[in-house]
Amino acid sequence: MKAGDFSKLIKLRLTFLVTFSASISFLIGSKVNGVIDWKNWGMLIIGGFLVTSAANGFNEIIEKDLDKLMKRTSDRPIPAGRMTTGQALVLSLFMGIFGTYLLGSLNPTAGFLSVFSLLLYAFAYTPLKRKSPIAVFVGAIPGALPPLIGYVAAHPKIDEIALVLFAIQFVWQFPHFWAIAWVLDDDYKLAGFRLLPSGNRDTVSAVFAFASTIIMLPVSLLPTYYGYGGIYVGVVSLILSLVFLYQGFMLMRNRDIKSAKSLMYGSFLYLPVVQLMFLFDFIGKV
Incomplete structure (x- = not known):
């Protein structure tokens, strides 16, 4: 198995963003306690990375036949035939079990939330994508759990x-995913995914x-x-919220892919910057 195939199986960029948000929240929780346990921080990063990777692996196993229909996913290792479903299943199970063990050893609540997040993402959100736009709301729950998991792992x-x-x-995910769904709507429809609020x-x-x-x-000012x-x-x-608001307004006014891309790229910048500023400002106040 090539490293590139493993990267695609676990959706490396998405997994990195999820793990990043959990790691920032761990540091915030640690400052509440007054001390940062860097060993536990490392365990959180590894455990969070593995659990997120497992959830993405299960997602690709379930959607392997649908991924063949879409241009952006047809080259993933399972639909492309470079990895068997059995291989992906073994990898995902190993990552899920070991990742949950690491997070659970930090805190039982963190372990429970990680299992809940994995199951909700892989086995509720994934099948709902073809049934109803409500899938975005359901998916936003496990998508928002990483910072909660990171925080309770420390505090x-x-x-x-x-x-x-x-x-x-949680709220950030709606403009983020609806912008992505707008950009990729033609491709999504090839697989029958319904992610835009109206379906179009x-x-x-x-x-x-x-x-x-x-x-x-x-919400960002909370x-x-x-x-x-x-x-x-x-x-x-x-x-950042006013810029985000402007980008959302431009999408509403123009209703075109260019505006949706602007909102999408804005969302990529928005979340990590806000979370980092929260951390730095919080450290300064404690």
């Missing part, structure tokens, strides 16, 4: 800070995407509102 209590971290990533590139879907950027603005972050994270979050 074993689901408190206000944990819920704020969850809320930011139209005004209704664009309005939903724009509305989600409106909601993102106050760290400052509750006093966990200061002026820096507040200002940066406000500026």
Whole structure:
């Protein structure tokens, strides 16, 4: 098996982003405790990476026949015939079990949430993608759990800070995924995926995407509102949210792929910057 095939099986870029958000939240939780255990931080990164990789592996096993139909996924190792379903299953099971063990050894709650996230993503969100646009809402739950898992791995209590971290990533996913769904709608329809709110590139879907950027603005300011972050994270979050809002408005006005791409690329920048600013500002206040 080539490294490139393994990278595609686990969706490396997505897995990296998920692991990054969990690692930032772990550091925030650690500052609440007053000390950072770098060994545990490393275990969280490895465990989170493995569990996320396993979820993506199960996703590709389930969708192997559908992936053959889409241009962007036809070269994945299973539909391309470079990896068998059995090989992918063994790899995914190993990663899921070992990753859950690592996270569970840090904190039972982190272990439980990681199993719940994996199961919800692979076995609820994945099949729902062909049935209803509600799949985006269902998928946003496991998608927002990594920062919660990272936080409770360091600070074993689901408190206000944990819920704020969850809320930011949960709401962020709607403009993020609807922008992606708009860009890839033609390809998605080849596999029967229904991810846009109306099922089509139209005004209704664009309005939903724009509305989600409106909601993102106050949610991004929650760290400052509750006093966990200061002026820096507040200002940066406000500026990024206003840019995000503008990009969502342009999609609603133009209803074209170019505007959707702008919103999509904006989302890639938005989340890590806001999370990093939350961490830096929080460290400065503690």
